[in-house]
Amino acid sequence: MFKRLVSPCLAGLLLAGAASALSATPGAPGLGAPLTPAVLAGIELTVLPTGEGLPSGEGSVTEGAALYQQHCQACHGAEGQGGMNGDLVGGVGSLATAAPKKTVTSYWPYATIAFDYIRRAMPYTAPGSLSADEVYAIVAYLLSRDDVVPKDAVLDAQGLAAVKMPNAEGFYPGE
Numbered sequence: 001m002f003k004r005l006v007s008p009c010l011a012g013l014l015l016a017g018a019a020s021a022l023s024a025t026p027g028a029p030g031l032g033a034p035l036t037p038a039v040l041a042g043i044e045l046t047v048l049p050t051g052e053g054l055p056s057g058e059g060s061v062t063e064g065a066a067l068y069q070q071h072c073q074a075c076h077g078a079e080g081q082g083g084m085n086g087d088l089v090g091g092v093g094s095l096a097t098a099a100p101k102k103t104v105t106s107y108w109p110y111a112t113i114a115f116d117y118i119r120r121a122m123p124y125t126a127p128g129s130l131s132a133d134e135v136y137a138i139v140a141y142l143l144s145r146d147d148v149v150p151k152d153a154v155l156d157a158q159g160l161a162a163v164k165m166p167n168a169e170g171f172y173p174g175e
Contacts, residue, residue: 048112148163
């Protein structure tokens with residue numbers, strides 16, 4: 001009986017001692033380091049539908065086509081369709097049909113969503129590794145595939161925020 005009580009108590013005391021030894025601040029777990037404003041600015045990536053939060057930079061459809069081949073095609077197929085991880089383009093006008101196709105261009109109401117998502121999560125093997133210029137270019141390329149932007153478009157923060165997506169009104173009932 002004594003052994004059964006001592007073992008849990010001893011284990012608890014050892015864990016408490018180890019935790020306090022690791023902690024520079026009493027009560028803190030002692031993990032990591034405080035975030036500096038510079039580090040926080042680098043990971044705060046919120047982009048609003050209005051374009052607020054978009055970084056400086058620009059990218060063209062032509063640049064985006066090459067970057068797409070390099071970073072996206074393996075998962076999303078040639079030209080944004082037919083890949084193992086789903087189509088990114090096509091389906092515009094299909095949402096109200098019996099066979100809706102939800103893609104970047106057919107479903108998302110704001111082009112800034114594409115920028116935000118790609119910057120945070122792509123490419124799958126190295127999320128967040130693309131520069132702002134590369135993300136603008138890839139978004140320009142994807143939007144050009146469904147003629148949302150012209151084939152010679154160059155997008156920057158202002159231009160991307162001004163893009164009118166095919167499903168811009170699709171999430172809100174009409175007046």
